[in-house]
Amino acid sequence: KAGVTQTPRYLIKTRGQQVTLSCSPISGHRSVSWYQQTPGQGLQFLFEYFSETQRNKGNFPGRFSGRQFSNSRSEMNVSTLELGDSALYLCASSNPGQGHTGTQYFGPGTRLLVL
Amino acid sequence: QKEVEQDPGPLSVPEGAIVSLNCTYSNSAFQYFMWYRQYSRKGPELLMYTYSSGNKEDGRFTAQVDKSSKYISLFIRDSQPSDSATYLCATGDQAGTALIFGKGTTLSVSS
Numbered sequence: 124k125a126g127v128t129q130t131p132r133y134l135i136k137t138r139g140q141q142v143t144l145s146c147s148p149i150s151g152h153r154s155v156s157w158y159q160q161t162p163g164q165g166l167q168f169l170f171e172y173f174s175e176t177q178r179n180k181g182n183f184p185g186r187f188s189g190r191q192f193s194n195s196r197s198e199m200n201v202s203t204l205e206l207g208d209s210a211l212y213l214c215a216s217s218n219p220g221q222g223h224t225g226t227q228y229f230g231p232g233t234r235l236l237v238l
Numbered sequence: 239q240k241e242v243e244q245d246p247g248p249l250s251v252p253e254g255a256i257v258s259l260n261c262t263y264s265n266s267a268f269q270y271f272m273w274y275r276q277y278s279r280k281g282p283e284l285l286m287y288t289y290s291s292g293n294k295e296d297g298r299f300t301a302q303v304d305k306s307s308k309y310i311s312l313f314i315r316d317s318q319p320s321d322s323a324t325y326l327c328a329t330g331d332q333a334g335t336a337l338i339f340g341k342g343t344t345l346s347v348s349s
Contacts, residue, residue, distance in 0.1 A: 127281075156336070165341035166282075166326065179336045213281055215337075226272070227337060229281035 127230035148216030244340025261327035
C-alpha cells in the first residue's frame, strides 16, 4: 500500500499571503489529522476530519482551516500568514475501528517558510 | 504541567548499547500509547503501539506502559547507528484523534 502523500513538500510564502496544503491518506483510511511541528512547540494537533466532517480541533486560531473530500483527501488552508507559521505541517491518516485502532500514519510533511 | 513530558536529550550511546527512552503523562484517561521515530527532515514513522498497560515487543524494540505511575518507556536493544533519530512518544484518549506528543528525544548511536 502506498503511504500518506503530501504536496507540496516545500513552500516559501510572504507574510499576509495564504497557503493551501494537500494530503492524500493511505487507501481505505477515512480519518485525516493535521499537525504543526516546530522546534519550540514540537508536534501540535490542528484538526481531524472523518467522513468529510471536522471531528476534533486543536487550539489554533481561525486562520487555520481544513476540509476533507469524499475520497478522503484533505486540504488545510492558512490565511494571512505570519512569521510564526513557519513550520513542518504533517498529515496523518488512520482507520478507526479496524486493525490498529487509533494508529496514525504520517506523511513526509510540507515545510512552510514564511518570510 | 504539560500533558506529556519527555527529556529532549541529546542521548549519545555506542553501538550495541541498550537504550531507554521515557515519557510521563498527566491525564489518566489516556489509553493509547505510541512511539514514533523521526529522521531529520522526514515525517514520524510509527514504531510501537500499545493499548492500556503492559509490555509489547517487536524485534529489538520493547514498549512498556505503567498506567499506575503514568510512565511509558521504549527500550532499544543492540542499538545500531541507523537508530540515530528523534524518538517521539504520543498518547491519546480516543482512537484515531488528537494525539498528544512529547517533544522528542534525540538519540545518536556511534559505531
